[in-house]
Amino acid sequence: MKLSEKHIVKIIATGPLVFTPLLIIITLFLTINIYNSALQESVDSLEKDLIALEKKAVKARVDSFTELIEYRKSIVEKDLKVRIKQRVYNARSIAQKVYEKYQHSKTDQEIQQIIINTLRPVQWNSEESYLWIINYDGILLLGPKSMRSREGTSILDLKDANERDIIKDEIYIAKKSGEGYLYDTFNKPHTTSQHQQVAFLKDFGHFNWYIGTAEFLDTAAKKQDHEVIESLQNVSRIDDHSMFVLTNKGKILLSQATPQLVGQNLFDFDNTALNKTFKRTLKEMTENAYVFVSYPWRNPKTMQLDTKYTYVRQVKKSDWIIGSGFYATTIKNRVAKRTLIIYDHYYDKFFILLLVGVGALVLGLLFSLLLSRYIRRNFLQYQEKVSQANQALQKLNTALEEKVKERTKTLETMTQELQILATTDSLTKTHNRYSIMKILETEISRAKRSQQVLTVIMVDADHFKDINDNYGHDVGDDVLRHLAHLLQTVLRDIDYLGRYGGEEFIIVLPNTPQNEALHIAERLRNTVSSSCFERTQTLTISLGVVALQENDDLNTLFKRLDSLMYKAKEQGRNNVIGENN
DSSP: OOOOHHHHHHHHHHHHHHHHHHHHHHHHHHHHHHHHHHHHHHHHHHHHHHHHHHHHHHHHHHHHHHHHHHHHHHTHHHHHHHHHHHHHHHHHHHHHHHHHHHTTTSOHHHHHHHHHHHHGGGOBSSSSOBEEEEETTOBEEEOOGGGGGGTTSBOTTOBOTTOOBHHHHHHHHHHHHSEEEEEEEEEOTTOOOEEEEEEEEEEEGGGTEEEEEEEEHHHHHHHHHHHHHHHHHTSOOOTTOOEEEEETTSBEEEESSOGGGTTOBGGGSSOHHHHHHHHHHHHHTTTOSEEEEEEEEEOTTTOSEEEEEEEEEEOTTSSEEEEEEEEHHHHHHHHHHHHHHHHHHHHHHHHHHHHHHHHHHHHHHHOGGGHHHHHHHHHHHHHHHHHHHHHHHHHHHHHHHHHHHHHHHHHHHHHHHHHHHHHBOTTTSSBOHHHHHHHHHHHHHHHHHHTOOEEEEEEEETTHHHHHHHHOHHHHHHHHHHHHHHHHHHSOTTOEEEEEETTEEEEEEETOOHHHHHHHHHHHHHHHHHOOBTTTBOOOEEEEEEEOOTTOOHHHHHHHHHHHHHHHHHTTSSOEEETTO
8 A cells, every 4th residue: 555645744744753752762761771780780799899898807807916816825935934034043143142242251051041031022923933942952941831831841752743753853953954944733722723834943053952933834824815805905996897705615705896795605695596606617617717607696886686797717726716797787888878879870860861851852853853963972971971980989999999908007007016015115115025035146146147246235223122112113113214215315226225124124236346335335324324313313324244255145145244243233333344344
């Protein structure tokens, strides 16, 4: 059937009114649908990415603190040995001074009694740790209160919990090696349980004596654990990434978010899902040291049950489990905020697109020849807007990654600060005893390996006990801080200063001959003696200067330092004594 011209004109006249609006509507529908799909995929991807980033941040935080805890636990026994050795060395030093003072004016028996009377008031370090003196015949000369009645009698029959002749073993070590460590097992005071302890013994050759002391290993470990928990409790929280520490039996040792739960046990909670999750986690940890888990837990911000994603890690050679996590609600809130921003942009663009479509419908009826060009131009503009929206999403993702990097850097800074605390004396801000001893060991090895000179200075504040007795320990602490500052003003950048203990400081002078070291020591003495400290007036120091010799080790070097220091004290204090003086 042929169309008449009337019909053709009608089609041409009405065609644009039908097909142009239909084409525009279809195009708008398809474009909006594509944009919606891309938008929804971006929102879904955003939630996954946020969870992944939060997991990464939590893992980095927990891993860094776990490594620090493992290090602190690894040095418990080493610190204990250093501590009890120094305690015995101090006691022997006191005994040596008494002997040297009275050797020409009193009998041996009188000197022995003076030494015992001098050490008795200071023999106790704690209820579990004390000094003892025994001669090589097994006679107890100074002992604990529980054995006070046996002083002056033989205790060779004393055995430890494993039926070892402990006194005979101690005598053998003291006589053969002069000093040494001994492991034994005894009951703690007021208990019936058996615990291993470490003892250190030192020969006192003048009277065929030896001096000893001991500490229980588990007591030292518990003290260290308590310090670690306190340091973690004081670590600042980042968002809701609160730290917690549990034992593998479920006991809560630390909970930053809910400190009221400390001391309780997870298995006592009425939370079946949590108990099952914890048991499953313990099982998985037999194969992996760490694991991510999720379980229902009350969100402290909303006080509602929430899904918590938690990263937990087993501390090596310990029953501790350390962990941290975040709540699903936190992620959903972040996604909701970002989604709201995205949709706000979307609705703005949609409104503009709708106006353009209406305009196209009106203009299409009047300017059909320009319709295709108009649609093409607007479509290209729309593509550009979609591209800008994707770029905005990429910027959001980049900002999130930068935030994670900042948090990781913050964690690294906190870890470095904790490591500095572990090696710095809290009072004087110089190297602590452990740190300066490690430095000295390293410098001795380096000097011997490179055949370089090495000089060590021991500094002792004169009449420091009088300052404490007359002015109080607060003034004594101020004096030590003031003294450390004065010493630092004289020392060079290559030198090391550390507090050895009490009022004693150690200065390590790498690649420094003894004559130059003596000059530095004189400057130190003059600087201190010329300074004015308001409450104690004049402050002086005594210094011993020792140069490293070929056969020296740490012990022989300190014996010579001690000898020179006492010589400086005997010569009226405020002295510098070198080995060639």
